Amino acid sequence: MSDRMLTMAQALREAMSIAMDERPEVFILGEDIGIYGGAFGVTGDLYHRYGKERVRDTPISELGIVGAAVGAALSGMRPIVEIQFSDFTAQAMDQIVNQAAKIHFMVGGGLNVPLVLRAASGSGTGAAAQHSQSLEGWFANVPGLKVVIPSSPYEAKGLLLSAIDDPNPVIFMEHKLLYKIPGREEVPEGGYRIPLGVSRVLREGKDLTVVATGIMVFKAIAAAQELEKEGVALTVIDPRTISPLDMDPVYESVEKTGRLMVVQEAPEHGGFLNEVIAKVATGPSLGSLIAPVVRLAGMNIPIPYAPQLEKAAVPQVPDIVKAARNVVANWR
Amino acid sequence: MSDRMLTMAQALREAMSIAMDERPEVFILGEDIGIYGGAFGVTGDLYHRYGKERVRDTPISELGIVGAAVGAALSGMRPIVEIQFSDFTAQAMDQIVNQAAKIHFMVGGGLNVPLVLRAASGSGTGAAAQHSQSLEGWFANVPGLKVVIPSSPYEAKGLLLSAIDDPNPVIFMEHKLLYKIPGREEVPEGGYRIPLGVSRVLREGKDLTVVATGIMVFKAIAAAQELEKEGVALTVIDPRTISPLDMDPVYESVEKTGRLMVVQEAPEHGGFLNEVIAKVATGPSLGSLIAPVVRLAGMNIPIPYAPQLEKAAVPQVPDIVKAARNVVANWR
Amino acid sequence: MMTSALITGHPLGSKANARYALLTMSRIRKFEEAVEDLFGRGMVHGTMHLSIGQEASPTGVCMALNITDQITSTHRGHGHCIAKGADLTRMVAELLGKEIGYGGGRGGSMHIADVETGNLGANGIVAGGIPIAVGAALASQMMNKGTVAVSFFGDGAMNEGAFHEAANLAAIWKLPVILACENNKYGMSSSIELAFAIDHLSERGLAYGIPGVTLDGNDVSAVYEATEVAVKRARAGEGPTLLEFVTYRWKGHSRSDKNLYRTKEEIDEWKKKDPILYFEHVVREKALLTDAEIAEIHKLATDQVIAAVNEAMKAAPADPAGLLDAVFKKVSA
Amino acid sequence: MMTSALITGHPLGSKANARYALLTMSRIRKFEEAVEDLFGRGMVHGTMHLSIGQEASPTGVCMALNITDQITSTHRGHGHCIAKGADLTRMVAELLGKEIGYGGGRGGSMHIADVETGNLGANGIVAGGIPIAVGAALASQMMNKGTVAVSFFGDGAMNEGAFHEAANLAAIWKLPVILACENNKYGMSSSIELAFAIDHLSERGLAYGIPGVTLDGNDVSAVYEATEVAVKRARAGEGPTLLEFVTYRWKGHSRSDKNLYRTKEEIDEWKKKDPILYFEHVVREKALLTDAEIAEIHKLATDQVIAAVNEAMKAAPADPAGLLDAVFKKVSA
């Protein structure tokens, strides 16, 4: 294995390090990101390399931290806030939604908020309902925020660098199970950027278009590999950013496959990927559909604790395999 | 005009009064709901009738208030929290989402949170981006919350009484422009209930099924009345509660009309009514569709201040008329 | 341009200073009266929070600041804006929903900001600006700017979690920020007696290890002096100060207020403590300004406000066409 | 049943009380050791926050409460649960994801509640339980229950807005609630020196007009005595009290903690202040318990924990089938 097969935690750290080297105004703040190295080890040794000012440990005050980041961003700095679990964005919603997202618009363009909010998201660690949510849908419905969901170390690094460059507030949702999984592709050294708002087609297959985000991309690819053996060929598309959302590759693919499946971990009811369904239902590729859309999503329950319950709560690879196999078999 | 043609503010007040008469454990808390009578006059004279304990003015502490309501609800009371503007639920998200919504599930069913959170929602008063949002989508994607959006005084009263009866947390989103518009139907005296989770078909027409919530129901009916003159007949369905969401009348109607339009004030991108589109795209009436679904929603911008801008930001009656006319004309 | 050159220094420090202090307070008063009138005539959309009676605190604070120092303001923010040096025409234009308004008609009264004078914006969210000011102070510290940030907020804001978290961050990091509470005794209808169980709101400084001072918020000199001490402390790297300016709003909270929660007597009592009349009295006593000069200053303020209203009225209304493009700042290549 | 009958009263008030206090602390310690072991063997999912070293505060507080009094607890909540009288088997079962667990395996360690003993639940959200306890106290006051609510929380929780807003509500409404801060000197890796600019966290009581007391949280008698005063005050309608129990956690914050932010010396120093050994020393001095009795008490605690673990291990795992039905309480007709 190449030594550039990084984990997502490493890739994110590298991105932050490059950004801090490039620009003195970039700094990180959050709980336990210093000596501790971050609850999930993402900031790691950055504290030792950049010092306690630029890798700034904070008290447990999410609203205050995000607010301070907004104020710093308005005043020449480029803060990266780490929220230990995305569930704690609940504490900071006012500063995220009522302040950061709206200031540029409300004041007529004279101010802007170059702020990145990184948050550990999703289930799978047995941390139960208050530490396992997938809340990207909240932010996607708030105009003024960009929302990124990296699905691999390679994406994570390039997207985070673009997020830091962006003059607007960016919510960066990192699935915590992805932190330690080494990626499938090498992570280039140096500061490459992946633009926000460009979907990626990860594999192409003629039978079914799968749109998935975050860890579900990982699972969808695993499912695709399994189905390949059966002769079922999946296209897997990772939007990478859900705001803005690049639909063109989805339309193009649906025109070829005639079938669409969306897969998200967030609860199904009112979840973000409905946007993809709505866009297809109102968009150019509608006429190409030969099968009803398939929606795979988290159950409409809080994430439970026990492993057997937690697994049941969100789509797993076999669920994707089964749903994909069925739709391809039943609609020809 | 009958003296039972109440405004929504009056209907809501009547519901709270009936509930307080019925049950000593019902009380209201919130900012300026006492002597002031509520920012939108909803609590009105209740302070004088029920006293300062049961109509409890609070400091400006949304998180604390909602948290106190959660604790009181766990301990035998049935609090109704008034949040002055739904935008300030941002301050209280932790208690709403991480506590109220999840406690019953997390603790294995031994506790429950009979709490109603009423919030003034929506645009149209020139209060700008921080006082005009339609945030129902946030709550709909949180399992454990019920979400009600009354569209008229009659609905408001019956739904609020059911919400107060409910042993679970209920978010009650009141569009502030509806507070003062007298309804189209009489509001019965006494304590009638409208069950949560039952959609209402407000009018039936053969050409197009319109699903709308809150003030958009009001606007959709106005549009339907206008289109009637042109011979275009709309079915207008008000889900009344978006969690739970009763889709059966929608499916039935789409089977007859073959056309579906959803109308919401919330920003289009990632908005809740995508759920209706997704359910139709995956549900029993899909085969009956003869036209692409039409989505009318708020622009993907913060709500602007100036009246000409604010009006442009959300669907208005002429927009509905035009979109409905087009889809019926273009798809036969 | 309707701004006057900013003057820094004690309101009684010189004739020019006295003139400036009085002019600023008068400009605020006349501005509020003018927009109240426009509102009453149905020309202003939305709601309106007037600061008549509270003109001394923005004026005294801003006279202790440089133009590069920053402020965050509130829903009751016209005074802060004007005292920090904003242009009256662009302010009125904003309320009238005009393209040349500070927010291009997109923000209205509650969201006026002015980059040139270091005003990071009014805020429709109670306490919303406090963490933001703390962040501005953090930027100042990290970038060695030597600037101070002042957050204006009301008594009611002190019961928000945002105040608490922000005050603590400011304290532990010794940030150059001033927490400027305009205690006008009510948060909407909620009196400080009902909302607090302490005698002076400035006692809350104790919870964070920062100095807290309560003073007469209607005495512009007292406001200036307390602020000057706090500014020195901030610039010296000694950290934040909590200032409590005791004052009163003459008008209702907003237009929908029926004033049921307070008495006419109380309002009248406070009108006797008019910060403008009081300052006139002081400058007369000190022979800094004559009656004629005082009259001339008020006349100037009135003229400026009238000119601003006239100019703003003539301006083109904001155009919905630009809305979608206004959400994000363009990513520069 | 693994609960013992609750005893209320001073830990040194009688032999029975002393025995109960020691047994409770010992049960907490053995429980934590047992679950740490289970965790180490991969039998417990998720994370784990142990309160070894902090046994005196839950024990002393709960000995000043009745069973009808309520508590809210934290992520580090096993001790609170046990001291309030929870069943050890159902606790272990919860950690093991069993149907008979307190949460039916749905909540795990961070969400154990026990209606019968007035435990409104541990909480995964720092400071999340504080407003909830205030609300429970509000219900008590409105319903004339005569009960008190205690909110346990850590030092770190005091910098959350939730603490601030809840403390103020409790103060202005004179609610029967006790704000019980277990100051173990760190919020995860964040030391109180870095997170606060005050000497004693109890000074924050001043900000709300409520008494604040700092005391040795490893002395169960001191904890009891301070709580008793606060309970009397609460029941008399005089309002809340902020108690700060100075203590220390021996183990890392959670399983992933490498203890880089503190020294081994500091940990060893605190181990010398073991609340259990200290209490043994006191009861020996006072001749309330003999060495043999002490040994017997620890043996009993160990046996109870072992029995609980064995029983829980045998229980059936939680079944995913019931999940959807578990979200809402059924609406009764």
Ligand SMILES: Cc1ncc(C[n+]2csc(CCOP(=O)(O)OP(=O)(O)O)c2C)c(N)n1
């Ligand atoms: C978070 C939040 N809660 C409530 C409101 C509604 N509101 C606007 S101003 C106000 C009173 C504010 O009182 P204070 O801070 O004392 O300022 P003042 O109006 O007296 O200047 C309230 C309750 C709001 N805008 N934001």
Ligand SMILES: Cc1ncc(C[n+]2csc(CCOP(=O)(O)OP(=O)(O)O)c2C)c(N)n1
């Ligand atoms: C709102 C919130 N922020 C952050 C966390 C992550 N977290 C869990 S426990 C903890 C430290 C809490 O410290 P303290 O309150 O002192 O309790 P202790 O762990 O020392 O018992 C942190 C930061 C959380 N659970 N909730």
Ligand SMILES: [Mg+2]
């Ligand atoms: Mg006030």
Ligand SMILES: [Mg+2]
């Ligand atoms: Mg601690």
